Amino acid sequence: MLQFLMQLINGLNSGSIYALIALGYTMVYGIAKLINFAHGDIIMVGAYVCFLCLTTWKLPLAAAIAISIVACTLLGIVIEKVAYKPLRNASRISLLITAIGISYLLQSSFQLIFTANPKPFPTIISLPALTIGGISIAATYYITFLVSVILMVALHLFVQKTKTGKAMRAVSEDAGAAQLMGININKTISITFGIGSALAAVAGILYCASYPMVTPYIGSLPGIKAFIAAVLGGIGSIPGAVLGAFILGLVEALTKAYLSSRMSDAIVFIVLIVMLVFKPSGILGKNVKEKV
Amino acid sequence: MKKRYQALSFWKKTAVNLTAVLVVYAAIMGLSAVGIVNKYYMGILLSTCINIILVVSLNVTTGFLGQLTLGHAGFMAVGAYSAAFLSKNLSGLPDALVFILALMVGGIVAMIFGVIVGVPTLRLKGDYLAIITLAFGEVIKNVLLNLDIVGGASGYIGIPRYSNFSWAYWLAVLTVGATMALINSRQGRAIISVREDEIAAEASGIDTKRFKILAFVFAAFFAGVAGGLYGHYMGILEPKTFKFDKSIEILVMVVLGGMGSIRGSVIAAIILTVLPELLRSVASLRTLMYAIALIAMMLFKYDPNLVKMTAKVKNKFRKAGKSA
Numbered sequence: 001m002l003q004f005l006m007q008l009i010n011g012l013n014s015g016s017i018y019a020l021i022a023l024g025y026t027m028v029y030g031i032a033k034l035i036n037f038a039h040g041d042i043i044m045v046g047a048y049v050c051f052l053c054l055t056t057w058k059l060p061l062a063a064a065i066a067i068s069i070v071a072c073t074l075l076g077i078v079i080e081k082v083a084y085k086p087l088r089n090a091s092r093i094s095l096l097i098t099a100i101g102i103s104y105l106l107q108s109s110f111q112l113i114f115t116a117n118p119k120p121f122p123t124i125i126s127l128p129a130l131t132i133g134g135i136s137i138a139a140t141y142y143i144t145f146l147v148s149v150i151l152m153v154a155l156h157l158f159v160q161k162t163k164t165g166k167a168m169r170a171v172s173e174d175a176g177a178a179q180l181m182g183i184n185i186n187k188t189i190s191i192t193f194g195i196g197s198a199l200a201a202v203a204g205i206l207y208c209a210s211y212p213m214v215t216p217y218i219g220s221l222p223g224i225k226a227f228i229a230a231v232l233g234g235i236g237s238i239p240g241a242v243l244g245a246f247i248l249g250l251v252e253a254l255t256k257a258y259l260s261s262r263m264s265d266a267i268v269f270i271v272l273i274v275m276l277v278f279k280p281s282g283i284l285g286k287n288v289k290e291k292v
Numbered sequence: 293m294k295k296r297y298q299a300l301s302f303w304k305k306t307a308v309n310l311t312a313v314l315v316v317y318a319a320i321m322g323l324s325a326v327g328i329v330n331k332y333y334m335g336i337l338l339s340t341c342i343n344i345i346l347v348v349s350l351n352v353t354t355g356f357l358g359q360l361t362l363g364h365a366g367f368m369a370v371g372a373y374s375a376a377f378l379s380k381n382l383s384g385l386p387d388a389l390v391f392i393l394a395l396m397v398g399g400i401v402a403m404i405f406g407v408i409v410g411v412p413t414l415r416l417k418g419d420y421l422a423i424i425t426l427a428f429g430e431v432i433k434n435v436l437l438n439l440d441i442v443g444g445a446s447g448y449i450g451i452p453r454y455s456n457f458s459w460a461y462w463l464a465v466l467t468v469g470a471t472m473a474l475i476n477s478r479q480g481r482a483i484i485s486v487r488e489d490e491i492a493a494e495a496s497g498i499d500t501k502r503f504k505i506l507a508f509v510f511a512a513f514f515a516g517v518a519g520g521l522y523g524h525y526m527g528i529l530e531p532k533t534f535k536f537d538k539s540i541e542i543l544v545m546v547v548l549g550g551m552g553s554i555r556g557s558v559i560a561a562i563i564l565t566v567l568p569e570l571l572r573s574v575a576s577l578r579t580l581m582y583a584i585a586l587i588a589m590m591l592f593k594y595d596p597n598l599v600k601m602t603a604k605v606k607n608k609f610r611k612a613g614k615s616a
Contacts, residue, residue, distance in 0.1 A: 035423070086597065086598070087590060087594050090594035091594075092419060093360045093418070094593070094594055095590075097543070097586055097590055098591070100540060100543075100586065101583045104579055108580035108583055109580060220536075224430075231420075269428075270427075270431060272423070273427050273431070276420055276424050277412040277413075277424075280415065280416055
C-alpha cells in the first residue's frame with residue numbers, strides 16, 4: 001500500500017511536468033494546427049538558461065527563473081515568426097518537417113555550445129520534506145505539483161476570462177471568421193507560442209529540479225511524452241491535456257513499479273497507438289467530421 | 293541531352309539506364325581492383341547503396357503516397373534483426389543462398405510489420421499518421437532493447453559478414469528499378485492520386501485503402517532488405533542505431549532529393565552519405581547542417597516572399613545567359 005502511494009506521488013510528479021509541456025502542445029495545435037516538434041526542446045533551452053544564470057552568472061533563483069521564462073517566450077515567438085508563419089498556407093507535411101528541423105537545430109546548436117556532456121544542475125528547491133501519514137514527500141515533488149496546478153488554473157482563467165483568451169479561442173475555432181471579426185490573428189498566434197514556451201521553460205526548470213542533469217537532449221523524451229498526453233486527452237483541448245498528462249504520468253509510474261521498468265517507454269507508446277487507433281480525437285476531444 | 297533521352301522509347305531508355313548502371317559498377321570494381329578505391333571507400337559506397345534503398349523506399353510513402361512516416365528506421369530494424377537471426381541459426385547451406393534467404397526473410401518480416409502499422413493507420417492521416425509511425429518505431433526499438441534472444445541492449449553480435457559492395461549495389465539497382473516500375477504502373481498512379489486528392493481519388497473509384505497499404509508494404513519490404521544488408525555488413529546490431537534520429541536522417545535525404553523524385557532520392561542519398569564521411573573533421577556540425585537544410589528547403593519552397601525572390605534571381609540569370 002505504501003509503495004502504491006509512493007508510485008502515485010511519482011506519477012503525479014511526472015504528470016504535472018508533462019501537463020505543463022502538453023499545454024503548450026495543445027494550445028499551439030488548437031490555434032496553428034501544427035505539431036510543434038520543437039516544443040520539447042524549448043524545455044531544454046529553459047533548463048540551460050536557468051543553469052547558466054545560476055552557475056556562471058551567480059544570479060539569485062528568482063532572477064534566473066524569470067530570465068529563463070522571458071528567454072523561452074521570446075524564442076517561441078521568434079521561431080513562429082521565422083519558421084512557421086511563412087508556411088501557414090503550405091501543406092501540413094512541410095510544416096511538420098520544418099518543426100522537426102527546428103527541433104534538430106536547437107539540439108545540435110546547444111550541443112555545439114555546451115557539448116553533449118551532462119552538466120549537474122544545482123539544487124534549487126531546498127525545503128524540508130512533507131510527511132503525511134507516514135509517507136514523506138520530497139520538496140521537489142510538492143513544489144512541482146503546486147506550481148503546475150497554479151499555472152494551469154491561471155492559464156484556464158486567462159483563456160476563459162480575458163479578451164486575449166477569448167481571441168485565442170476564436171482563432172482556434174475558425175481563424176477566417178475570427179479575422180473578419182477584427183481579431184489580429186498574427187498577434188494571437190504569437191501570444192499562444194509565447195505562453196506555451198513560457199510554460200515549457202517552467203517545466204524545464206522543474207524537470208531539472210527532479211532529475212538534476214542538463215544535456216542538449218533532455219527535452220526530447222518528455223516532449224514526446226507530453227505530446228502523447230496531449231493526444232490522449234484530445235489535442236486542442238486544454239483540460240484534456242492536463243487530464244492526459246496525469247493519466248500518462250500515473251501509467252508510467254505504475255508500469256515502472258509493477259510491470260517492467262525497462263518496458264515503460266514502450267508501454268507509453270503503445271497507449272498512444274491504441275488511443276490513436278480507437279479514438280483519435282482523444283478523451284475530451286471533439287470529433288470533427290471531414291467535409292468535402 | 294534530357295530532351296533526347298525523353299524522346300527514346302521505353303526499351304531504349306531501359307537499355308541506356310542499364311548500360312549506365314553497368315558502366316558505373318565496372319568502373320568502381322575496376323578502381324577497387326587497381327587499389328585506387330580502398331576498403332574504407334568501398335565501405336562508404338556500400339553504406340551509400342544501403343541509404344539509396346532506404347531513401348527510395350521511404351519516398352514511396354512520403355513522396356508518392358504523401359503520408360509522412362517517421363518510423364522507417366523501425367522497419368529497417370525489424371528486417372536487420374530477423375535477417376541476422378536467420379543467417380545465424382541456419383547452417384549447412386552455401387553462404388550466398390543463406391544471405392539471399394536472410395534478406396528475403398528480413399524484407400518479408402518488415403513487410404508484415406508494414407501491414408501491422410499500415411492497417412490501423414488507415415483511419416488516420418497527416419499529423420496523426422506521422423505520430424503513430426513514430427510511436428511504432430519507438431516501440432520496435434524498445435522491444436529490441438529488451439529482447440534478450442537478440443542480445444538486448446548490449447547488441448546482437450556474431451552476424452556473418454556476407455554483405456559486400458556488389459550485393460548492395462545490385463540490390464540498390466533492383467530497388468530503384470522496382471520503385472520506378474511501381475510508380476509508372478497503374479498502381480503507382482493510384483498511389484499518386486491518393487496524395488493529390490484523396491477524396492477525388494476515392495470518388496473516381498480508387499480503393500485508397502488498398503493502395504495505402506500497398507505503398508506501406510512496398511516501402512517496408514525494401515527497408516527490411518536494407519536492414520538485412522546493414523546487419524550483415526556491420527556484423528553487430530544495436531537497437532540504438534535504429535532510433536528516431538535514423539528515421540529523420542532518411543527523411544532529410546528524401547526531402548532534400550525532392551519528395552516524389554526517385555532520381556533526387558538517389559542523388560541526395562549519395563551526397564548525404566559521402567559528404568559527412570569526407571568531412572569527418574566537422575562531424576559535430578552534421579546534425580546542425582541537416583537541420584538548417586530541412587528548414588531552408590521548406591522555406592525556399594513554400595514561403596511566398598522567398599519563392600518570389602528566387603524566381604527573380606533565376607530570371608536575372610536567365611536574361612544574363614541569353615544576352616551573353
